[in-house]
Each structure stands twice: as structure tokens, then as C-alpha cells.
Amino acid sequence: MSNNLQNNILLRLVQMALIVTGCFMVTLLITMIITYLYSLQGINITENIAIMKVIQGLNQICVFLAPSILFLKINHIQIVDYWGLKKQKYAFLMLMAISLLLVSSPLITWLSNFNEGITFPDKWSQIEQWLQDKQHSNEEIVNRFLQVGTLGGLMSNIIVMALLPAICEETFFRGCLQKMLTDNIRNKHIAVAVSAIIFSVAHFEFYGLIPRIFLGLIIGYIFLYTNNITFPIIFHFANNCTIVIYNFVVHKYLGGQEIDSSLSTPTITLVIVSIAITAFGIKTIKRYCEYTKKAESINTER
Secondary structure (H helix, E strand, O other): OOHHHHHHHHHHHHHHHHHHHHHHHHHHHHHHHHHHHHHOOOOOHHHOHHHHHHHHHHHHHHHHHHHHHHHHHHOOOOHHHHOOOOOOOHHHHHHHHHHHHHHHHHHHHHHHHHHHOOOOOHHHHHHHHHHHHHHHHHHHHHHHHHOOOOHHHHHHHHHHHHHHHHHHHHHHHHHHHHHHHHHHOOOHHHHHHHHHHHHHHOOOOHHHHHHHHHHHHHHHHHHHHHOOOHHHHHHHHHHHHHHHHHHHHHHHHOOOOOOOHHHHOOOHHHHHHHHHHHHHHHHHHHHHHHHHHHHHHHHHHO
16 A cells, blocks of 8 residues: 555544544533533433433434535535435345345344353453443443333334434445545455444444444445445444334333343354355345446446
């Protein structure tokens, strides 16, 4: 890699980090103002789920979506072209994106179980306890969000926990970070892997780190081959929306009694099959996009 190319990547990464930091500080300031205003009325916002959801949505927009748009605008990049938001044959690729979510679920479930079972040496017990406390704290907030029994609550969760994260996170991690890396690094697989790792680390959940990396890899390859941010968003939305709806059904119709975890633990054989079909699905998307691009090129020449 040439020095000029390295400098260009570093410059863009520093620029992106500064934009994110600035937007985060603005978000933090807004959150503090909201907290203060409600405290004047004797309201603790941590005990008000509706306010917490508004703040969560605000965080998604300000920390991920706003920096993405600012980054592209500052660098005079056309959003429609950069994110591939032009006419494309959506039906097949949408079907493939959702299919990949289904066929990869045994692998992701197995990785989740593996990640949750990781233990630390005794000398690192304090670190392990801190990570577990952080995980439990995050899960407690998420569970409070998910425990709704009305259609209004379900719709608000779909917006805050599925739609906004899908749009905001994908435009940032795939639409900006991965795109910037693939445009400047010869090995596209490294760009996909790096963005997937950063995507997972940014969620600050050690016990969800590994499965989220693999989800990031799948989404990353979908974007790499389709060159259209719509399909990563669809995959991400479908994944989160499934979790939201599942928890709504469990809370409203099953009395909070979840399905026996032993029934949802995939066998090694199923995991291997899941890996094979997922890889085949990604390869199919690649070949389909190459074929359509070639066909469009031939039609243009005519």
C-alpha cells in the first residue's frame, strides 16, 4: 500500500472519528438538557420508558446517521451514487437478504451460546465481573423496552429498536466506514472484516461480540456485492424486527414464558449446514450482481 493511500485512509478515519465525536457530544448535551428539564418536574427519565425510547432514537440518529451524512457532504460525495440508491432489481436481492437471515440463524445462535459461555482466568475475574455487569445492565434496559403488550408499544419498538438502528447503523458502518475502506484498500475482504469488528465492538457488549461480528460480515458482503445500502438495511431491520415481534408475542400471549432454550440450541451438523448455505447465498448474490451489471453494460453499449 502506498504512503499516499495510507495517508488518505488515515485522514478519512480521523475525519470520521472527529465528526462522530462532535455529534456524540451534541447528543450528550441534548440528553443532559432533557434530563434536567424533566428533573425540574420531578421525573426520573430512567424510569420513563417513553422518554428513554425517544432518547435512544435520538442517539441513533445523531451518533450514526448524522455523522454519515456530514462525512459525505464534507467530502462532496453524492449520497445517491455512493450508497447505490438507484434503480435496481430489488425483488430477488430482497428475498436473498431475508433468506440469508434465516439460514444463518443456527450459526448465529451457536456463536451466541459459545460467546456467553466464555470464562476468564481467576486473575481476570474483576474484568469478567465488570463485563457481566455491563451486559446485565444493557439487557435490563432492552428488556424494559421489549415488555409491551399493545400494538402501539410494538410499533414504537419496531421504529426505535429495528428501523432506526437498521438505517442509522448501516449507513455509518457499511455506507461510510466499509465503503471508505473498500475504496482505498486492495483486499476488499479486509475492509469487510474491519468494519464488522468495529460494528460489533461499538455495541459495547462482550457477550454478544462474536455473533455480532459474523452478522456484520454477512451484512458487509451483502453491501460489497450489491453496492446498495438498501439490502444491508433490510437484513438488519428483519433481524431486529424478528426479535421485537418474538418478545411481543412472548409477553402478550405466552405470559412471559419463553421457548425452552434446549429446543433452540442447534446441533453441530445444523451449524455446518448453516455455514455452507450462508456462504452459497452470499456467492449467489455476488454472481447475480455481476451478471446484472454485465447485462446492463451490454444493453448500454447497444
